[in-house]
Amino acid sequence: EAGVTQFPSHSVIEKGQTVTLRCDPISGHDNLYWYRRVMGKEIKFLLHFVKESKQDESGMPNNRFLAERTGGTYSTLKVQPAELEDSGVYFCASSEEGHGYTFGSGTRLTVV
Amino acid sequence: AQSVSQHNHHVILSEAASLELGCNYSYGGTVNLFWYVQYPGQHLQLLLKYFSGDPLVKGIKGFEAEFIKSKFSFNLRKPSVQWSDTAEYFCAVKRTGRRALTFGSGTRLQVQP
Numbered sequence: 001e002a003g004v005t006q007f008p009s010h011s012v013i014e015k016g017q018t019v020t021l022r023c024d025p026i027s028g029h030d031n032l033y034w035y036r037r038v039m040g041k042e043i044k045f046l047l048h049f050v051k052e053s054k055q056d057e058s059g060m061p062n063n064r065f066l067a068e069r070t071g072g073t074y075s076t077l078k079v080q081p082a083e084l085e086d087s088g089v090y091f092c093a094s095s096e097e098g099h100g101y102t103f104g105s106g107t108r109l110t111v112v
Numbered sequence: 113a114q115s116v117s118q119h120n121h122h123v124i125l126s127e128a129a130s131l132e133l134g135c136n137y138s139y140g141g142t143v144n145l146f147w148y149v150q151y152p153g154q155h156l157q158l159l160l161k162y163f164s165g166d167p168l169v170k171g172i173k174g175f176e177a178e179f180i181k182s183k184f185s186f187n188l189r190k191p192s193v194q195w196s197d198t199a200e201y202f203c204a205v206k207r208t209g210r211r212a213l214t215f216g217s218g219t220r221l222q223v224q225p
Contacts, residue, residue: 003155004155031211033211033212035213035215040217040218041217042116042215042216042217042218043202043204043213043215043218044215045212045213045214048211048212055211056210056211056212058212059212091156093156100146100158100161101158101213103148103155103156103157104155105154105155106155
């Protein structure tokens with residue numbers, strides 16, 4: 001089966017610009033998660049969707065980050081406006097209820 | 113706040129050496145424990161997990177981990193590493209009732225041939 005797909009794999013943008021990251025989960029996985037790893041530190045939870053609903057968004061750093069999951073399928077994470085400290089690797093994962101995660105390869109975001 | 117500590121940030125070993133990577137967590141309740149690995153250029157993959165039962169868990173590629181509840185630890189071991197084990201290893205904890213994982217900061221393992 002196809003895995004979790006993220007794109008772009010890399011993005012370099014200027015401070016103040018907008019970037020949208022996309023995640024396509026494994027088909028049929030209701031749970032979708034976003035995580036972020038900044039500057040070689042720990043991977044931190046951002047939010048969790050169950051189908052199209054945000055179940056837990058306690059990890060979202062501020063209101064410059066907006067996540068959506070259209071129709072319970074793919075998800076987007078928009079950063080607007082991007083700041084230097086938003087640089088890092090953004091991971092997406094999906095899972096079926098009661099099963100473990102499958103992670104995507106991540107999007108490396110560099111804000112200059 | 114719950115935290116996960118990985119004591120070794122960078123480990124360099126020769127092939128055939130034994131490996132032990134430390135992981136401690138601070139949460140006192142029931143937890144599920146995981147080790148993930150990220151090989152260069154690849155996505156995070158699950159090595160092994162502990163939910164309940166036998167505290168000695170065996171995973172893929174010859175890895176195992178032991179859950180010691182009294183020490184809040186879940187150390188990863190492999191008796192003999194190979195060059196192909198060069199990767200970054202992450203310990204993660206999930207609290208009962210939550211879906212989110214809390215990760216450690218990762219340990220970069222470099223195995224020299």
